[in-house]
Amino acid sequence: MPSKSSARLAALTVAAACSAASTIVLTTPAHADSVRVHDVQGNTRTSPYAGKQVTDVAGIVTGIRTYGSSRGFWIQDPNPDADPATSEGVFVFTGSAPKGVAVGDSVTVSGTVAEYVPGGAASGNQSLTEITKPTFTVLSSGNTLPAATKVDARSVPAAYAPPGDSTASGSINALALKPSKYALDHYEALEGMTVRVSDTRVVGATDPYTELWVTVKPHENRNRHGGTVYGSYDAQNTGRLQIQSLGATADFPKANVGDTLSGTTAGPLDYNQFGGYTLVASELGTLKTGDVKRESTRKHKNGELSVATYNVENLDPSDATFAEHASAIVNNLKSPDIVSLEEIQDNNGATNDGTVAADQTLTKLIDAIVAAGGPKYDWRSIDPVNGADGGEPGGNIRQAFLFNPKRVSFTDRAGGDATTATDVTKIRGKAHLTLSPGRIAPADEAWKNSRKPLAGEFAFRGRTVFVIANHFNSKGGDQGLTSQFQPPSRSSETQRHQQATLVNAFVKDILDTQKNADVITLGDINDFEFSKTAKLLEGRGELWSAIKSLPRNERYSYVYQGNSQVLDQILISPSIRRDCDFEYDSVHINAEFNDQISDHDPQVLRFRP
Incomplete structure (x- = not known):
């Protein structure tokens, strides 16, 4: 997938250059009218005055935004009406830094x-009511600001959103707001108003764009690190709220999950592309550390095979993170026997010149592991066709196996390349791969612009173990949780479902050939353990996602918009699960920290073949 920074910069650039084009005019008649802020906002998500001229809308200036693509100021009426569904605040879009206010x-x-x-x-996002092309008159200065509205566990409903209008493609835009019934309605009814939260726990670490996520519901699906676990499509974590800074960002707290913003954090409530409802803070609470430490798993015992999956986030030889990744593998993962790596880039990274080999990337990582005190790993991978596997343009990401040759051996069967499919054959009553390493059905449309699974045959203490490394299609293009369409569309699932079906069919071929074969399917599945993708991958018992052996509130490998969730999985065949002689560990070293070296946490499985 493209890097987050490039995607974010591109989005902001488009917004800055095309703000007028991105303005959605919902009605066209124009007339002059003197109205109040709550009249402009109305009691639905879209203004009854959209597309119309309004005059002399009165309010107190509560915040000024002088940066980014959406510059202007917020006003709030200090004399609210009696309707809790109508916001008393609105954003005045000036386009450039406002002057004279x-x-x-x-x-x-x-x-x-x-x-x-x-x-x-096309994003499906909700709209933000604004007054554009403004002229304004300052009547007086130094006025007392309207009191901030408190947002807390008692005020935010447990129900997330109303079901969308089936006659409007599932949109909730025209539905009357019910702020006491639905969380999204509650936030929408406060759009543009100054709100405050107090002593909120951080559930999404500070990112490179000086944003973090908090929850106003301290006990909502809490895990032991303080995060908020996402465990169902039907039960959203309604207490989550994004925090940005309205002023200078230099002093914005560098927070980790489990920290607390103690005291009051207050500012206008905005809605943006990358997080939905956002408190743009003119007053920030004080960061209080939760002292969450990076985890380490235990070392495998004699007779145990340890297998890990780790998305190293677009690793190429120019990166400065090799020593840190090596330390993570050696010290936090305890040098697993087999490591499935995702997002290994080619030898010159994002330079788009036809290079596809990644031997320099892998060698540099292996050397760093040795320098960190780890074993001298060997590796296997297959170079993709240039530009055919998606990801960052020019990067040619792929999966790769590292393995410790002093503990496990790789069974090489020549002929595997980017376009040739491996298959399953029977030799002396046992299943074998025709190509090892090999790719699963690389020509199938399911893998268009996506990473093809890498299958390998390993031997440990005389027993064959089949390992399939995956990096399924990303969630790019899905509508956000705060979309105007409820429930939001997850269009990216279609390709992942096809991919999961193909991988399951391949595993079934192995098990039909050898019922007691040890098969491990692992990697960045880009979907949840409760998703249809996972169910299709599991099939009718061919595989089982071993992260489900953990308590529900500890199932996560990734944190997105304040939701701790599962994207990375290790699935096991019945022969491994049956004996119950396995251990699973989601090793939290990245996702909860602001200084992460990858946005994914690695996963480790230990078992006795």
């Missing part, structure tokens, strides 16, 4: 009401 000014604003969809209409 300050926080505390009492102003009247005239302009055109518009519904701006962050990310564009």
Whole structure:
């Protein structure tokens, strides 16, 4: 997948250059009218005045944004109406840094009401009500600001969103807000108003864009590190809220999951492309550390085979993280016998010049592991066709096996390449791969612009172990949890379902050939343990996702928008599961930390073949 920074920069650039084009005008008649802020906002997600001219909308300036693509200021009416569904705040979009206005000014604003969809209409995001092309008059300065509305566990409903209108493709835009019934309605009814949260726990670490996530519901699906676990499509974590800084970002806290923003954090409630409802803080709480430490698993015992999966996030020879990845493998993962690596890039990374080999990338990592006190791993991989496997343009990411030749051996069967499929054959009553390493059905449409599974045959203490390394299609293109469409569309699932079906069929071929074969299917599945993707991969008992052996509140390998969730999995065949002589560990070293070297946590399985 493209890097997060490049995707974010591209999105912001488009928004800055095309803000007018991204403005969604929902109605066209224009007339002058003097209205209040709550009239502009109305009691649905879209303004009854969208596309119309309004004059002398009165309010107190509560915040000014002078950076980014959406510059302007918020106003809030200090004299609210009695309807909790109508917000008293609205954003005034000026396009450039506002001049002649300050926080505390009492102003009247005239302009055109518009519904701006962050990310564009195709994103499925909700719209943000704005007054655009404004003219304004400052009536007085130094006024007391309207009191911030408290957002806490008692005010935010447990139900997430109303079901969308089936006659409007599932949109909730035209539905009357019910802020006491649905969390998304509650936040929408506060759009543009100053809100405050107090003593909130961090559930999403500070990212490179000076954002973090908190929860206002301290006990909602909490894990032992303080995160909020995402365990179902039907039970959303409604207490999550993104925090940004309205002012200078230099002092923005570098928080980890489990830390606390103690005291009050307050500012206007915005809605943006990358996180939905966002508190843009003019007042930030004080960071109190939760002292969460990076985890280490235990060393495998004699007779145990240890197998890990680790997404090293677009690793190429120019990266400065090799020593840190090596230390993680040696010290935190305890030098597993086999490591399935995802997102190994070619020898010159994102340089798009036709290079596909990754021997330098892998050799540099192996040398770093030795320098960190680990074993001298060997490796196997298959170079992809240039540009055919998705990911960062020019990077040619692929899966690769590292293995410790003093503990486990690799069975090489020549002929595997980017376009030739491996198969299963029977030799003396046992299953074998025709090509090892080999790729599973690489020509199938299921793998278009996506990574092809890498299958390998290993031997440990005289027993064959089949390992299939995967990196399924990403979730790119899915509608967000705060989409205007409820439930949101997950269009990327279609390809993952096809991929899961193919991998399961391959495993079934192995087990039909040898019923008691040890098969491990692992990697970045890019989907949850409760998803249909996982169910198709598991099939009718051919595989089982071993992360389900952990307590529900400890099942996670990734943190996204404050949700601790499963993307990385190790699935095992019945022969491994049957004896119950296995241990599974999701080793939390990255996802919960602001100084992560990858956005994924590695997973480790230990068992006795």
